[in-house]
Amino acid sequence: MSRPLARAELVAWARLARTPRIGPISFHRLIARFRTPAAALEALPRLARGEPLAPARASDVERELDRLEAMGARLVASCEPDYPPLLKQIDPPPPVIAARGRLDLAQRRTVALVGAREASAAGLTLARDIARELGAMDFVIVSGLARGVDAAAHRASLDTGTIAVLAGGLDNPYPPQNLALHEEIAAQGLVLSEAPLGAIARARDFPRRNHIISGLSLGVVVIEAALRSGSLITARAAAEQNRDVMAAPGSPLDPRARGANALIKAGAALVEDAADIASHLGAAPRALRAAAAPRLAHIDEASEPIDDAKLSRLARLLSPTPIHLNALARSAGMNLGDVAAALVELELAGRAASLPGGFAALPRAAFEN
Secondary structure: OOOOOOHHHHHHHHHHHOOOOOOHHHHHHHHHHHOOHHHHHHHHHHHOOOOOOOOOOHHHHHHHHHHHHHOOEEEEEOOOOOOOHHHHOOOOOOOEEEEEEOHHHHHOOEEEEEEOOOOOHHHHHHHHHHHHHHHHOOOEEEEOOOOOHHHHHHHHOOOOOEEEEEOOOOOOOOOHHHHHHHHHHHHHOEEEEOOOOOOOOOOOHHHHHHHHHHHOOOEEEEEOOOOOOHHHHHHHHHHHOOOEEEEEOOOOOOHHHHHHHHHHHOOOEEOOOHHHHHHHHOOOOOOOOOOOOOOOOOOOOOOOOOOHHHHHHHHHHOOOOOEEHHHHHHHHOOOHHHHHHHHHHHHHOOOOEEEOOOEEEOOOOOOOO
Protein backbone atom coordinates (compact mmCIF):
# COMPACT_ATOMS: atom_id res chain seq x y z
CA MET A 1 0.00 0.00 0.00
CA SER A 2 1.35 3.42 -1.00
CA ARG A 3 -1.18 6.21 -0.79
CA PRO A 4 -1.92 9.30 1.27
CA LEU A 5 -3.89 8.52 4.43
CA ALA A 6 -7.06 10.28 5.38
CA ARG A 7 -6.88 11.96 8.77
CA ALA A 8 -8.81 9.19 10.53
CA GLU A 9 -6.50 6.56 9.03
CA LEU A 10 -3.42 8.55 10.06
CA VAL A 11 -4.74 8.82 13.62
CA ALA A 12 -5.21 5.04 13.79
CA TRP A 13 -1.77 4.49 12.23
CA ALA A 14 -0.09 6.69 14.86
CA ARG A 15 -2.09 5.13 17.72
CA LEU A 16 -0.94 1.64 16.74
CA ALA A 17 2.66 2.77 16.23
CA ARG A 18 2.76 4.33 19.70
CA THR A 19 1.22 1.41 21.57
CA PRO A 20 3.62 0.18 24.28
CA ARG A 21 5.39 -3.08 23.40
CA ILE A 22 4.67 -2.64 19.68
CA GLY A 23 7.96 -1.88 17.99
CA PRO A 24 8.36 -1.11 14.28
CA ILE A 25 8.72 -4.79 13.36
CA SER A 26 5.56 -5.87 15.18
CA PHE A 27 3.75 -2.84 13.78
CA HIS A 28 4.46 -3.87 10.19
CA ARG A 29 3.55 -7.50 10.92
CA LEU A 30 0.23 -6.37 12.35
CA ILE A 31 -0.46 -4.26 9.26
CA ALA A 32 0.45 -7.23 7.04
CA ARG A 33 -1.93 -9.42 9.03
CA PHE A 34 -4.92 -7.11 9.49
CA ARG A 35 -4.42 -4.80 6.49
CA THR A 36 -5.50 -1.63 8.34
CA PRO A 37 -4.37 -0.04 11.62
CA ALA A 38 -7.99 0.21 12.78
CA ALA A 39 -8.45 -3.56 12.42
CA ALA A 40 -5.16 -4.20 14.21
CA LEU A 41 -6.17 -1.92 17.10
CA GLU A 42 -9.45 -3.79 17.41
CA ALA A 43 -7.59 -7.12 17.56
CA LEU A 44 -5.04 -6.07 20.20
CA PRO A 45 -7.00 -7.12 23.31
CA ARG A 46 -7.37 -10.73 22.16
CA LEU A 47 -3.82 -10.89 20.78
CA ALA A 48 -2.40 -9.62 24.08
CA ARG A 49 -4.25 -12.42 25.93
CA GLY A 50 -5.24 -10.37 28.91
CA GLU A 51 -2.04 -8.34 29.17
CA PRO A 52 -3.03 -4.67 29.55
CA LEU A 53 -2.22 -2.58 26.49
CA ALA A 54 -2.84 1.14 26.18
CA PRO A 55 -2.69 2.46 22.60
CA ALA A 56 -2.23 6.19 22.28
CA ARG A 57 -5.56 7.92 22.69
CA ALA A 58 -7.18 9.19 19.52
CA SER A 59 -7.77 12.58 21.15
CA ASP A 60 -4.05 12.91 21.95
CA VAL A 61 -3.06 12.13 18.35
CA GLU A 62 -5.71 14.55 17.03
CA ARG A 63 -4.33 17.26 19.30
CA GLU A 64 -0.79 16.52 18.12
CA LEU A 65 -1.83 16.78 14.48
CA ASP A 66 -3.34 20.19 15.19
CA ARG A 67 -0.20 21.36 17.01
CA LEU A 68 2.03 20.11 14.20
CA GLU A 69 -0.07 21.93 11.62
CA ALA A 70 0.19 25.12 13.66
CA MET A 71 4.00 24.91 13.61
CA GLY A 72 4.12 24.12 9.88
CA ALA A 73 4.79 20.41 10.35
CA ARG A 74 2.97 17.11 9.78
CA LEU A 75 3.02 13.39 10.51
CA VAL A 76 3.99 11.14 7.61
CA ALA A 77 3.14 7.43 7.64
CA SER A 78 5.54 4.92 6.10
CA CYS A 79 2.90 3.89 3.55
CA GLU A 80 2.53 7.40 2.14
CA PRO A 81 4.14 8.43 -1.18
CA ASP A 82 6.11 11.38 0.25
CA TYR A 83 7.69 9.34 3.05
CA PRO A 84 11.50 9.53 2.53
CA PRO A 85 12.24 6.80 -0.05
CA LEU A 86 15.60 5.69 1.35
CA LEU A 87 14.19 5.50 4.88
CA LYS A 88 11.34 3.35 3.57
CA GLN A 89 13.94 0.78 2.46
CA ILE A 90 15.33 0.00 5.92
CA ASP A 91 14.13 -3.04 7.84
CA PRO A 92 11.93 -1.92 9.49
CA PRO A 93 11.17 1.72 8.63
CA PRO A 94 9.76 3.92 11.39
CA PRO A 95 5.96 3.59 11.03
CA VAL A 96 5.46 7.34 11.39
CA ILE A 97 7.72 10.38 11.45
CA ALA A 98 7.07 14.04 12.17
CA ALA A 99 8.43 16.40 9.52
CA ARG A 100 8.91 20.17 9.65
CA GLY A 101 10.25 21.98 6.62
CA ARG A 102 11.04 20.86 3.10
CA LEU A 103 10.11 17.19 2.88
CA ASP A 104 11.21 17.21 -0.77
CA LEU A 105 14.86 17.35 0.39
CA ALA A 106 14.59 13.70 1.46
CA GLN A 107 13.84 12.80 -2.18
CA ARG A 108 17.29 13.98 -3.30
CA ARG A 109 20.76 12.42 -2.96
CA THR A 110 21.65 12.48 0.71
CA VAL A 111 24.89 12.01 2.65
CA ALA A 112 25.19 11.84 6.45
CA LEU A 113 28.07 13.70 8.11
CA VAL A 114 28.60 12.78 11.78
CA GLY A 115 31.42 13.11 14.27
CA ALA A 116 32.69 14.29 17.62
CA ARG A 117 30.77 16.75 19.76
CA GLU A 118 34.05 18.14 21.08
CA ALA A 119 35.69 18.22 17.68
CA SER A 120 39.04 19.84 16.95
CA ALA A 121 39.31 23.01 14.88
CA ALA A 122 40.66 20.88 12.03
CA GLY A 123 37.72 18.49 12.29
CA LEU A 124 35.20 21.32 12.27
CA THR A 125 36.89 22.93 9.27
CA LEU A 126 36.85 19.61 7.39
CA ALA A 127 33.16 19.08 8.20
CA ARG A 128 32.27 22.57 6.96
CA ASP A 129 34.32 22.22 3.77
CA ILE A 130 32.91 18.78 2.93
CA ALA A 131 29.30 19.85 3.62
CA ARG A 132 29.65 23.03 1.55
CA GLU A 133 31.30 21.24 -1.38
CA LEU A 134 28.84 18.32 -1.35
CA GLY A 135 26.00 20.84 -1.32
CA ALA A 136 27.46 22.45 -4.43
CA MET A 137 27.35 18.98 -6.03
CA ASP A 138 23.60 18.80 -5.25
CA PHE A 139 23.88 16.47 -2.26
CA VAL A 140 21.71 17.07 0.81
CA ILE A 141 23.50 16.79 4.17
CA VAL A 142 21.94 14.71 6.97
CA SER A 143 23.06 14.90 10.60
CA GLY A 144 21.83 14.86 14.18
CA LEU A 145 21.97 18.53 15.33
CA ALA A 146 24.56 17.69 18.02
CA ARG A 147 27.37 20.06 18.95
CA GLY A 148 30.60 19.90 17.01
CA VAL A 149 30.71 18.14 13.63
CA ASP A 150 26.93 17.82 13.28
CA ALA A 151 26.30 21.53 13.81
CA ALA A 152 29.18 22.54 11.55
CA ALA A 153 27.86 20.34 8.74
CA HIS A 154 24.31 21.70 9.11
CA ARG A 155 25.41 25.34 9.09
CA ALA A 156 27.58 24.88 6.02
CA SER A 157 24.73 23.27 4.05
CA LEU A 158 21.81 25.49 5.05
CA ASP A 159 21.68 27.14 1.64
CA THR A 160 22.01 23.92 -0.38
CA GLY A 161 19.92 21.53 1.71
CA THR A 162 20.26 19.96 5.14
CA ILE A 163 18.19 17.51 7.23
CA ALA A 164 18.37 17.31 11.02
CA VAL A 165 17.09 14.21 12.84
CA LEU A 166 16.06 14.65 16.47
CA ALA A 167 15.92 12.09 19.28
CA GLY A 168 13.11 13.98 21.05
CA GLY A 169 9.97 15.62 19.70
CA LEU A 170 10.05 18.43 17.16
CA ASP A 171 9.25 20.83 19.98
CA ASN A 172 12.18 19.64 22.12
CA PRO A 173 15.38 20.02 20.04
CA TYR A 174 18.60 18.96 21.75
CA PRO A 175 21.02 20.37 22.73
CA PRO A 176 19.54 23.73 23.76
CA GLN A 177 22.67 25.50 22.48
CA ASN A 178 21.54 24.64 18.95
CA LEU A 179 17.99 25.97 19.26
CA ALA A 180 18.66 28.86 16.86
CA LEU A 181 20.23 26.46 14.36
CA HIS A 182 17.20 24.17 14.71
CA GLU A 183 14.90 27.05 13.78
CA GLU A 184 17.07 27.94 10.78
CA ILE A 185 16.96 24.36 9.54
CA ALA A 186 13.18 24.21 10.02
CA ALA A 187 12.88 27.39 7.92
CA GLN A 188 15.32 26.44 5.14
CA GLY A 189 15.80 22.68 5.38
CA LEU A 190 14.04 19.76 7.04
CA VAL A 191 13.73 18.56 10.65
CA LEU A 192 12.53 14.99 11.31
CA SER A 193 11.65 13.05 14.45
CA GLU A 194 10.16 9.66 15.19
CA ALA A 195 9.15 10.84 18.68
CA PRO A 196 5.78 12.46 19.45
CA LEU A 197 5.51 16.12 20.36
CA GLY A 198 6.44 16.70 23.97
CA ALA A 199 8.96 13.84 24.08
CA ILE A 200 12.27 14.78 25.70
CA ALA A 201 15.33 12.98 24.33
CA ARG A 202 16.69 10.24 26.59
CA ALA A 203 19.98 8.39 26.23
CA ARG A 204 18.21 5.30 24.87
CA ASP A 205 16.57 7.36 22.09
CA PHE A 206 19.81 8.37 20.38
CA PRO A 207 20.72 4.97 18.85
CA ARG A 208 17.32 4.87 17.13
CA ARG A 209 17.87 8.46 15.96
CA ASN A 210 21.24 7.34 14.54
CA HIS A 211 19.54 4.50 12.64
CA ILE A 212 17.25 7.04 11.02
CA ILE A 213 20.20 9.28 10.07
CA SER A 214 21.90 6.40 8.25
CA GLY A 215 18.61 5.13 6.82
CA LEU A 216 17.96 8.51 5.22
CA SER A 217 21.36 8.54 3.52
CA LEU A 218 23.17 6.92 0.62
CA GLY A 219 26.27 6.82 2.82
CA VAL A 220 27.64 7.92 6.18
CA VAL A 221 30.88 9.90 6.61
CA VAL A 222 32.54 9.90 10.05
CA ILE A 223 34.79 12.85 10.91
CA GLU A 224 36.50 12.44 14.30
CA ALA A 225 34.88 9.93 16.65
CA ALA A 226 35.99 8.17 19.80
CA LEU A 227 36.02 4.39 19.90
CA ARG A 228 32.79 4.42 21.91
CA SER A 229 30.58 7.06 20.35
CA GLY A 230 27.22 7.66 18.73
CA SER A 231 28.99 8.24 15.42
CA LEU A 232 30.17 4.63 15.38
CA ILE A 233 26.63 3.49 16.16
CA THR A 234 25.53 5.42 13.07
CA ALA A 235 28.31 3.79 11.01
CA ARG A 236 27.32 0.32 12.25
CA ALA A 237 23.68 1.02 11.39
CA ALA A 238 24.74 2.16 7.91
CA ALA A 239 26.59 -1.11 7.33
CA GLU A 240 23.56 -3.10 8.50
CA GLN A 241 21.34 -1.09 6.13
CA ASN A 242 23.69 -1.71 3.18
CA ARG A 243 24.71 1.94 3.06
CA ASP A 244 28.24 3.12 2.24
CA VAL A 245 30.48 3.79 5.26
CA MET A 246 33.28 6.34 4.87
CA ALA A 247 35.69 7.93 7.33
CA ALA A 248 38.23 10.74 7.33
CA PRO A 249 41.56 9.58 8.82
CA GLY A 250 43.12 11.42 11.74
CA SER A 251 46.22 11.46 13.89
CA PRO A 252 46.75 8.30 15.95
CA LEU A 253 47.74 10.61 18.80
CA ASP A 254 44.25 12.13 18.96
CA PRO A 255 41.63 10.01 20.79
CA ARG A 256 38.97 11.73 18.68
CA ALA A 257 40.41 10.08 15.57
CA ARG A 258 40.54 6.52 16.87
CA GLY A 259 36.97 5.66 15.95
CA ALA A 260 37.30 6.87 12.36
CA ASN A 261 40.68 5.17 11.99
CA ALA A 262 39.20 1.93 13.35
CA LEU A 263 36.43 2.10 10.75
CA ILE A 264 39.02 2.44 7.99
CA LYS A 265 40.92 -0.58 9.34
CA ALA A 266 37.65 -2.51 9.29
CA GLY A 267 37.02 -1.68 5.63
CA ALA A 268 35.34 1.74 5.55
CA ALA A 269 36.32 3.90 2.60
CA LEU A 270 39.05 6.43 3.39
CA VAL A 271 37.91 9.89 2.29
CA GLU A 272 39.69 13.23 2.56
CA ASP A 273 37.34 15.61 0.79
CA ALA A 274 33.98 15.95 -0.93
CA ALA A 275 35.39 14.72 -4.25
CA ASP A 276 36.40 11.43 -2.61
CA ILE A 277 32.88 11.02 -1.21
CA ALA A 278 31.16 11.81 -4.48
CA SER A 279 33.50 9.46 -6.33
CA HIS A 280 32.85 6.66 -3.84
CA LEU A 281 29.09 7.06 -4.12
CA GLY A 282 29.29 7.20 -7.90
CA ALA A 283 29.02 10.18 -10.19
CA ALA A 284 25.62 9.14 -11.60
CA PRO A 285 22.63 9.90 -9.32
CA ARG A 286 21.13 6.79 -7.79
CA ALA A 287 17.44 6.13 -8.26
CA LEU A 288 15.66 7.21 -5.11
CA ARG A 289 12.52 5.18 -5.60
CA ALA A 290 11.40 3.15 -2.63
CA ALA A 291 12.43 -0.47 -2.58
CA ALA A 292 9.84 -3.15 -2.06
CA ALA A 293 8.44 -3.19 1.44
CA PRO A 294 10.52 -5.23 3.90
CA ARG A 295 9.74 -8.90 3.48
CA LEU A 296 7.18 -10.04 5.97
CA ALA A 297 6.01 -13.57 6.44
CA HIS A 298 2.57 -13.91 4.90
CA ILE A 299 -0.13 -14.13 7.52
CA ASP A 300 -3.68 -14.87 6.50
CA GLU A 301 -5.92 -11.89 7.21
CA ALA A 302 -8.45 -14.18 8.93
CA SER A 303 -5.92 -16.09 11.05
CA GLU A 304 -6.80 -16.53 14.71
CA PRO A 305 -4.48 -16.15 17.70
CA ILE A 306 -1.90 -18.92 17.91
CA ASP A 307 -2.79 -21.62 20.41
CA ASP A 308 -1.09 -21.70 23.82
CA ALA A 309 0.94 -24.82 23.08
CA LYS A 310 2.61 -23.23 20.06
CA LEU A 311 3.24 -20.00 21.95
CA SER A 312 4.88 -21.85 24.83
CA ARG A 313 6.97 -23.98 22.46
CA LEU A 314 8.24 -20.87 20.69
CA ALA A 315 8.89 -18.97 23.93
CA ARG A 316 11.02 -21.85 25.27
CA LEU A 317 13.22 -21.69 22.18
CA LEU A 318 14.07 -18.01 22.62
CA SER A 319 17.24 -16.90 24.39
CA PRO A 320 19.24 -13.66 24.73
CA THR A 321 21.05 -14.67 21.53
CA PRO A 322 19.16 -13.52 18.41
CA ILE A 323 17.92 -16.32 16.15
CA HIS A 324 16.51 -15.97 12.64
CA LEU A 325 12.85 -16.70 12.10
CA ASN A 326 13.67 -19.44 9.58
CA ALA A 327 15.76 -21.31 12.14
CA LEU A 328 13.13 -20.70 14.81
CA ALA A 329 10.42 -22.14 12.55
CA ARG A 330 12.48 -25.26 11.88
CA SER A 331 13.23 -25.80 15.57
CA ALA A 332 9.60 -25.28 16.57
CA GLY A 333 8.20 -27.38 13.74
CA MET A 334 5.96 -24.47 12.73
CA ASN A 335 5.41 -22.69 9.45
CA LEU A 336 6.95 -19.24 9.02
CA GLY A 337 3.62 -17.43 9.03
CA ASP A 338 2.64 -18.94 12.38
CA VAL A 339 6.04 -18.04 13.84
CA ALA A 340 5.68 -14.40 12.74
CA ALA A 341 2.14 -14.23 14.15
CA ALA A 342 3.19 -15.90 17.41
CA LEU A 343 6.10 -13.49 17.86
CA VAL A 344 3.70 -10.55 17.68
CA GLU A 345 1.62 -12.08 20.46
CA LEU A 346 4.70 -12.91 22.56
CA GLU A 347 5.98 -9.37 22.10
CA LEU A 348 2.64 -7.90 23.15
CA ALA A 349 2.86 -10.05 26.29
CA GLY A 350 6.44 -8.85 26.97
CA ARG A 351 7.92 -12.32 26.35
CA ALA A 352 9.86 -11.71 23.11
CA ALA A 353 11.67 -9.04 21.13
CA SER A 354 11.66 -8.80 17.33
CA LEU A 355 14.96 -7.55 15.93
CA PRO A 356 15.93 -6.13 12.51
CA GLY A 357 16.90 -8.57 9.80
CA GLY A 358 14.29 -11.18 10.68
CA PHE A 359 15.71 -12.12 14.09
CA ALA A 360 14.06 -12.62 17.48
CA ALA A 361 15.28 -12.95 21.05
CA LEU A 362 14.15 -12.62 24.64
CA PRO A 363 13.17 -9.09 25.71
CA ARG A 364 16.03 -6.73 26.49
CA ALA A 365 18.40 -8.98 24.57
CA ALA A 366 22.02 -7.87 24.46
CA PHE A 367 21.85 -7.21 20.75
CA GLU A 368 18.62 -5.24 20.77
CA ASN A 369 19.09 -1.55 19.94
